Amino acid sequence: MDWDKLRIFHAVADAGSLTHAGEALHLSQSAVSRQIRALEESLNTTLFHRHARGLILTEQGELLFDATSSMLKRIDAATARIRDSEEEVFGELRVTTTAGFGSLWLAPRLPKFYEKYPDIRIDLMLEERVLDLPMREADVAIRMKEPSQADLIRKRLMSVRMRLYASPEYLAKNGEPEKLEDLSTHRLICQSPSSAQVGAGLNLIQELMTYDVRSTLTVNNYFGVLQAVIHNLGIGVLPDYIIEDFPTVVRVLPEVESVEVPVFLAYPEELRQSKRIQAFRDFVQDEIFAHRRQLRAMGEE
Structure with missing residues (x-):
């Protein structure tokens, strides 16, 4: 199956519009439309319901969109691994944790991380829902329980009460x-x-x-x-x-x-060599050690 057609299909499905997808891809609306028609003909199916307000995926389109979404996440992971330099830490790092830990403990400490790695871009996702790391919904997670998903590297950071x-x-x-x-x-x-x-x-x-x-x-x-x-x-x-x-x-x-509530840091096995992940993991561990020393000094541990 032609990857270019799949890439254009994914952009149209994501945007819900031929025009918006064309703008994102730097293609004309007619060129995008031709590629979608060719893809539908090759699959012998209809991928979109067309109406005045835009495009809606058919059931077959939904199946293909799920597949292209997974493919793009894998490509993003591979790209991140390739781009990670041996010397520098840069690029986007998607971190997920709970609203409480993220807002009250992690976010106040991030200025130190940015000071050391000014070229990194962190997308901090604070929610109780456990995101799917192997499917690249996030790069690294800090959770209040041991992750159960397979193919994850996990490290216990500390305990909370x-x-x-x-x-x-x-x-x-x-x-x-x-x-x-x-x-x-x-x-x-x-x-x-x-x-x-x-x-x-x-x-x-x-x-x-x-x-x-x-x-x-x-x-x-x-x-x-x-x-x-x-x-x-x-x-x-x-x-x-x-x-x-x-x-x-x-x-x-x-x-x-x-x-006691255990706190774990986890990330996908495929990101084991990522310099961004290594830098963030080491930073969090150092902050945890400093946090423990402070609590002992305050008589709270």
């Missing part, structure tokens, strides 16, 4: 609880039990809710929980990695915490 924190101003005004039963007189701030989160955090929240907590604020990510805590709204359930960057918050009921 969910603990209770409050601001000094809130505690000065409302008093500090001495036992779990005292939570009934405080506002509990936590991730919503219905939102995607690690099981250890959910189990701790469910346990705390059994203590007749009368006032709550639930948020769908830890960034929102932290903002409510530092603005004196109540006692929050937060991962312990926030402490280094927010040393003024106070740990409440220090005997209360979740079980």
Whole structure:
């Protein structure tokens, strides 16, 4: 099958328009249209439904688009490996992690990475959905569980625990609880039990809710929980990695915490030699070591 025709088909399917695809490919609309017709004739099928507002893939077109998407992702991976220099780190690096870890721990540390590697372009994807690394939805992932996908290189970075924190101003005004039963007189701030989160955090929240907590604020990510805590709204359930960057918050009921949550870094086997991946992996590991030293100095580990 002619790769040029497949490349043009993919651009049309992605854009939903012959005109827009032609602009992206630097081809005339008529040239794009001829290539699509030739491809449909060679396959003896219709790939697009045509209407005034654009083009919609047929069922057969959807099948072919899935195939060309996979092919392009593989080509992107090969291109990245070829372009990775032995001396330089450059190009795009797509990193996926959870909203909490990405916004509260990773993003504040990225200036150091850019200072060392100014020519890299990071696409940081913060979401709870586990992206498919072998299918190149991302280059590298940091997740709160060991990845189950095959053909991945994985490394355990650290462990996290969910603990209770409050601001000094809130505690000065409302008093500090001495036992779990005292939570009934405080506002509990936590991730919503219905939102995607690690099981250890959910189990701790469910346990705390059994203590007749009368006032709550639930948020769908830890960034929102932290903002409510530092603005004196109540006692929050937060991962312990926030402490280094927010040393003024106070740990409440220090005997209360979740079980350990492992944090893993993973990337596809095919990117083993990627200089971008190696640089990012080494940077994160160095920051983890510094993070652990800081926590030990603060008596939190």
